[in-house]
Amino acid sequence: MAVTEDPLALTTGDAAIVERPLGVLTRPQGGNGWRDWLSTVDHKKIGIMYGVAAMFFFIVGGIEALLIRVQLAAPNGSVLSADIYNQVFTMHGVTMIFLFIMPLAAAFANYLIPLQIGARDVAFPRLNALSFWVWIGGAIFLNSSWIVGGGGADCGWFCYSPNSGLAFSPSHGVDFYAIGLLITGIASLVSSANLIVTVLNMRAPGMTLFRMPVLTWMLLVTQFLLLFALPVITVALFLLLFDRLFGAQFFNPEMGADPLLWQHLFWIFGHPEVYIIILPSFGIISEIIPTFSRKPIFGYSFMVFSGIAIGFMGWGVWAHHMFVSGIGPLSVWAFSMSTMFIAVPTGVKILNWLATMWGGKLRFTTAMLFAVGTVAMFTIGGLSGVTHALAPADTQQTDTYYIIAHFHYVIFGGGVLGLMGGMYFWWPKVFGHMLNETWGKLHFWTMLIGFNLTFGPMHILGLQGMSRRIDTYSPGFGFEFWNLVASIGSFVIALSVIFFFFNVWKSRRDAPNLPAPGPDPWDARSLEWMIPSPTPEHNFDEIPVIESDDEWWHRKYGYDENHNVVRVATVEEVAQDGSATGVHLPAPSFWPLVLAAGLPLIGYGLIFNLWLCVLGGLLTGLGMYAWALEPVDDPDADHDHGHDDHHDDDDDDTEGAEAEMADVSAGDEEA
Amino acid sequence: MATATDAAVDTADHGHDDHGTSTGISNTKLAMWGFLGSECLLFGGLISTYLLYKTRRGPGPENTVIPTDVFDIPFTSVSSFVLLMSSLTMVLALSAITRGDHPATRAWLLTTAMLGGIFIGGQVYEFTSFIREGVGYTHNPASSAFYTLTGFHGVHVSLGIVMLMSLFVASKQGKLRQEHSETVEIVGLYWHFVDVVWIFIFTVIYLIPVD
Amino acid sequence: MFTTGFKFFFGIGVGLVTAAMLYGYTSGGNWTGPVSLGWKEGVGEHIGYGILLLLGVVAMAIACTLVFFRDADPADQADYMGVDDIEPTQPVTGSFWPVVGAFGAATMAVGLVLNTAVFITGLVIVGVVAIEWMMDAWSDRATGDPEANRALRNRIMAPIEIPAAGAAAVAVVVLAASRILLNASKNGAVVVAGVLAVVILGIGFLAASDKKINRNLVAGLSVVLGVAILGGGVWATVDGEREFHEHEPHGEEDHADDGSTEDDHADDGSTEADHGEDEE
Amino acid sequence: MAETTLVEEQAHDHPSDWAYVKIALLLAAITAVEVLTYFESAITVFENNSVTIASLMVMMVVKFYMVAMYFMHLKHDNPLFTRLFAGGLALAVAVYVIALSAFEFWA
Structure with a gap:
């Protein structure tokens, strides 16, 4: 939004005298400077910030993974002490799940949901900003335990009691784990409510639920899972925290408590969490595969309903993580059955992707390679998962590397590969230039090979009996060779990630010399491709009226009398040019950031000094009330324009806006 | 908990879409109901924890007293009655503001907040007397679970009171106009939810006899 | 460049931080502790040190804000x-x-x-x-501009004042009510809570009914109620809590006691001894 | 704003103040009966534990239902709200009942 000519929020005075009486405290006015990133409520900027932060934590978690693999490359490894090793693998898991995959999926959700349903923004733009800032506060808090907490959490990512108790984990690591996850949980909860309302309420005219792209559907299911699963982990984390901080007796068997309670609460959350991780990736490849097969998705409604079915059934299988914990034969039987059933909708999805590709004109772009890779790798992970549903087999596999192999095939093979594909697919939409395909393919193949080298051998190691979470092993058990292979593989993955970042840098550098990608570089099918790349701030010039699923495709293509697909319009004819005026956008605000800043302070206060809680609480309260008292729409933004619906977008004049802002501040300083 | 207030204070956000919503219902209300659905799982977890632990006594003489030993049912009944009546006054506040009757709105908001205050005062009394009677927070799983569950509920009520008082002040300053009745409704939904949770707790935790 | 406001707040900040260092040292710390923010341990009295340091940092932050942003x-x-x-x-x-x-x-x-x-x-x-x-x-x-000044003040202070006032009002009610209940006898507490609730409800109904005659009555009743709660709270605080009996340690199953049964089993208790016991 | 007018329209369907008071009186009456179960001697049927528990659960559900339907307006509001809330509630009951069953809580 442009900086308005009238800088003053308070209109009663003589403008010449009361030049910007509030500098930083005045409402931010938009543009592209640092203030605007801190105060933005634009779902696209927030999505980008989620993505950047997630990739940062991918590196952090990746370094932790490499440390693990270096330690285990050879018998009697001595790179890490047993204690540090415990911290590293715990933080690797926590970082990758809560600080990498979930926020990266959130990046896609934030950026794409409004575009795919034809909306200008999410339902609550300021709450959206709040989610991001709370999440990043929690993420920083969680990792700050390395510095101020005497080391990371050391209880494994699921932090079973009694390992999580003060007796076995006396450092502050577990406190940071609990509070950090509570804070990120608040972020995800707010975000899920926001996105659910967005999908239900903000759809363009004609965009019925069953015309929504599969990605939007999968993200919607994910948000429902988050909405209902997070309170469960919240309870568990509070109980753990009260045990540790205030001496409560929730998990202390000596006092008559039952440590299994933690396992139940954790996995009631934990299993839906698996689908929270995997469903966005399923959605992404459900967009990529039809596009590059030049066919509509096979069995759209089966796709959607199997996603919903996974969402429901995901609630009934949690105890398969606990077959060896002594939950009794009846429970084992019931959960074993339900676990086998959940393979059905997943299988439906895999068959549908294959059927979509069947007979299609396949184009193997990098995005498509990642999508196909996802299907293949996830199938392997899914099959090894079915072997866990068989309780007797699971009894043998529990706590071995076989489990590690399985869930990495699911989470990395199914989740991360899909998200990577999504990056290549939507990169031009977000940044206005393509990622280099050659480097992209190099990235894909090194990642795929590295991934299989790392995690394939772990199946064998697990069946040989190598137990997980051990910091080293003795020679002579037959573990040496495959561990070495896995460690080499992990560095191949690292190399592939370097290729990716190099590609990002190179593509950006080369972009000015290449033709612009235009609105629709892939000849794709959903609404986001009908608007310019990068997306203008107001998204759609005019909200499209939707008449069918794959609306954008049908605007480009029709059928001749022989029912052959024919092109009826060029992209230029039907795409929007992003030149709208008169679009009304929500005003930016600093208060979400202020509110979010209070939460980590409360966290530090709980651990170190309760006075900090007071300060954090005040900051949070101030943020909340200032937010509530601040009108959603900046009254002054409209000052000159007289009516509400004026245009304040400014892709072309952001530079002008920045210059203007610079002027204002320079003026302040010189005066 | 933060989210409850956010949802409530963010009510103004609903005015964004000039073309109305796809389902024809308010964004804020939808978000609030989603949040309340989510809260069911929060309180469900705490209640289940208590149910699991309600008769778990610790070893040693000082750890054996559990909350059910010292329940003061007559007092808790009065507390329940107070909270129930506050739900009535809350709904009357909403009814008043939809009519545009601001003095009545303020009267009901304040009454609701005061009844909430009496409820919390009663909870402070209950906790204090239980502790005096030997049920310490750290004594056994039953007491930890009891204080955590009812404490969470109490924190919810307290946040609700602060929201009610804020509405009261806003109304006093003339900022809570008739067209903002939805804000009152949202806070009301939260308040009734807290009441509904207490209806559950009162029956399942207090009244069902332990044997 | 450095405004008066900056000098004022920065001065306060430096003073407070120095005070924190001195306090951290003199209350039993070593030289490295207070300087390294307690990193290497060795801060004497933590709470005081923390508060002073916190206030100092806040003052310095305000000073910097003033210089960087020149708000009003x-x-x-x-x-x-x-x-x-x-x-x-x-x-x-x-x-x-x-x-x-x-x-x-x-x-x-x-x-x-x-x-x-x-x-x-x-x-x-x-x-x-x-x-x-x-x-x-x-x-x-x-x-x-006076109007602008007032708006400025409210923009900054209202988000603090409104919740603080609301919370304070409730805190007073909660504190006072709980003191009164703790002072009353076991059955008395039930009656007090019930009566209070009914009276509040009654005043609410009176206040909300549209008869204008009620105004003074309502105001009067509210004042009486307020004074009763506050005064009662203060009096009850001074007078102290009633005596509580520690529940005897659990020997066998026993449930649904309502206080009076306690004394009947007093003899199989063991920790009962160190508590004065007589209510009846 | 579309929602506001909608709320106003719906307001006409809402019960009157007097209806709310009647509902509250009924709720208070049910609460009174609930409390009576505690004083077992007051009503002889409540000497039987399973009868007591069954009737307490029924009364609780009735109270819960009335507050949700009338005070929270679910009866007069968009069914989507009911579905969302009931979804969370049903999920909570199902999941936690299963979890407690795994602890053999009901045995």
Whole structure:
């Protein structure tokens, strides 16, 4: 939004005298400077910030993974002490799940949901900003335990009691784990409510639920899972925290408590969490595969309903993580059955992707390679998962590397590969230039090979009996060779990630010399491709009226009398040019950031000094009330324009806006 | 908990879409109901924890007293009655503001907040007397679970009171106009939810006899 | 460049941080502790050190904010307008803060003699007065426009004042009510809570009914109720809690006791001994 | 704003103040009966534990239902709200009942 000519929020005075009486405290006015990133409520900027932060934590978690693999490359490894090793693998898991995959999926959700349903923004733009800032506060808090907490959490990512108790984990690591996850949980909860309302309420005219792209559907299911699963982990984390901080007796068997309670609460959350991780990736490849097969998705409604079915059934299988914990034969039987059933909708999805590709004109772009890779790798992970549903087999596999192999095939093979594909697919939409395909393919193949080298051998190691979470092993058990292979593989993955970042840098550098990608570089099918790349701030010039699923495709293509697909319009004819005026956008605000800043302070206060809680609480309260008292729409933004619906977008004049802002501040300083 | 207030204070956000919503219902209300659905799982977890632990006594003489030993049912009944009546006054506040009757709105908001205050005062009394009677927070799983569950509920009520008082002040300053009745409704939904949770707790935790 | 406001706050900040260091050292720390923010341990008394340090940092942050953002800085404004100083827009009269501040100071003094709680109450009052007074003084001359000044002040202070006032009002009710209940007998508490609720409900119904005659009645009743709760609370605090009996350690299953049954089993208890027991 | 007018329209369907008072009186009456179960001697049927528990659960559900339907307006509001809330509630009951069953809580 442009900086308005009238800088003053308070209109009663003589403008010449009361030049910007509030500098930083005045409402931010938009543009592209640092203030605007801190105060933005634009779902696209927030999505980008989620993505950047997630990739940062991918590196952090990746370094932790490499440390693990270096330690285990050879018998009697001595790179890490047993204690540090415990911290590293715990933080690797926590970082990758809560600080990498979930926020990266959130990046896609934030950026794409409004575009795919034809909306200008999410339902609550300021709450959206709040989610991001709370999440990043929690993420920083969680990792700050390395510095101020005497080391990371050391209880494994699921932090079973009694390992999580003060007796076995006396450092502050577990406190940071609990509070950090509570804070990120608040972020995800707010975000899920926001996105659910967005999908239900903000759809363009004609965009019925069953015309929504599969990605939007999968993200919607994910948000429902988050909405209902997070309170469960919240309870568990509070109980753990009260045990540790205030001496409560929730998990202390000596006092008559039952440590299994933690396992139940954790996995009631934990299993839906698996689908929270995997469903966005399923959605992404459900967009990529039809596009590059030049066919509509096979069995759209089966796709959607199997996603919903996974969402429901995901609630009934949690105890398969606990077959060896002594939950009794009846429970084992019931959960074993339900676990086998959940393979059905997943299988439906895999068959549908294959059927979509069947007979299609396949184009193997990098995005498509990642999508196909996802299907293949996830199938392997899914099959090894079915072997866990068989309780007797699971009894043998529990706590071995076989489990590690399985869930990495699911989470990395199914989740991360899909998200990577999504990056290549939507990169031009977000940044206005393509990622280099050659480097992209190099990235894909090194990642795929590295991934299989790392995690394939772990199946064998697990069946040989190598137990997980051990910091080293003795020679002579037959573990040496495959561990070495896995460690080499992990560095191949690292190399592939370097290729990716190099590609990002190179593509950006080369972009000015290449033709612009235009609105629709892939000849794709959903609404986001009908608007310019990068997306203008107001998204759609005019909200499209939707008449069918794959609306954008049908605007480009029709059928001749022989029912052959024919092109009826060029992209230029039907795409929007992003030149709208008169679009009304929500005003930016600093208060979400202020509110979010209070939460980590409360966290530090709980651990170190309760006075900090007071300060954090005040900051949070101030943020909340200032937010509530601040009108959603900046009254002054409209000052000159007289009516509400004026245009304040400014892709072309952001530079002008920045210059203007610079002027204002320079003026302040010189005066 | 933060989210409850956010949802409530963010009510103004609903005015964004000039073309109305796809389902024809308010964004804020939808978000609030989603949040309340989510809260069911929060309180469900705490209640289940208590149910699991309600008769778990610790070893040693000082750890054996559990909350059910010292329940003061007559007092808790009065507390329940107070909270129930506050739900009535809350709904009357909403009814008043939809009519545009601001003095009545303020009267009901304040009454609701005061009844909430009496409820919390009663909870402070209950906790204090239980502790005096030997049920310490750290004594056994039953007491930890009891204080955590009812404490969470109490924190919810307290946040609700602060929201009610804020509405009261806003109304006093003339900022809570008739067209903002939805804000009152949202806070009301939260308040009734807290009441509904207490209806559950009162029956399942207090009244069902332990044997 | 460095405005008066900056110098003022930065000075306070430096003073407070120095005080924190000294305090951390003199209350039993070593030399490295206070300087490294307690990293290497060795800070004496943590809470005091923490508070002083926190306040110092906050003051410095305010100072920096002033320099970087020049929010409504009268000096800047004056420069901009080419005048020496911006006059306060209204005479600084009619402020209650000095009186309230004096009351707070007196409370502190009394508290020093009587007890800590009273002292802290005084400290809080003085703190509130300091903040409000400073904000008023600043906003009075922030710009040349009284209306704008008021809006400025409210924009910053309303988000703090509204919830604080609401929370304080409720805290008073909760505290007072719980003291009264703790002072009453077991059955008395039930009656007191019930009566209070019914009275509040009744006043609510009276106040909400549209008969104008009720106004004075309602106001009168509210005042009586307020005084009763507050006065009762103070009296109950001074008078103390009723005596509680520790429940005897659990020997065998026993449930649904309502207090009077306790004494019947008193003999199989063991910790009962160290508590005075007589209520009847 | 579309929602506001909608709320106003719906307001006409809402029960009157007097209806709310009647509902509250009924709720208070049910609460009174609930409390009576505690004083077992007051009503002889409540000497039987399973009868007591069954009737307590029924009364609780009735109270819960009435507050949700009338005070929270679910009866007069968009069914989507009911579905969302009931979804969370049903999920909570199902999941936690299963979890407690795994602890053999009901045995």
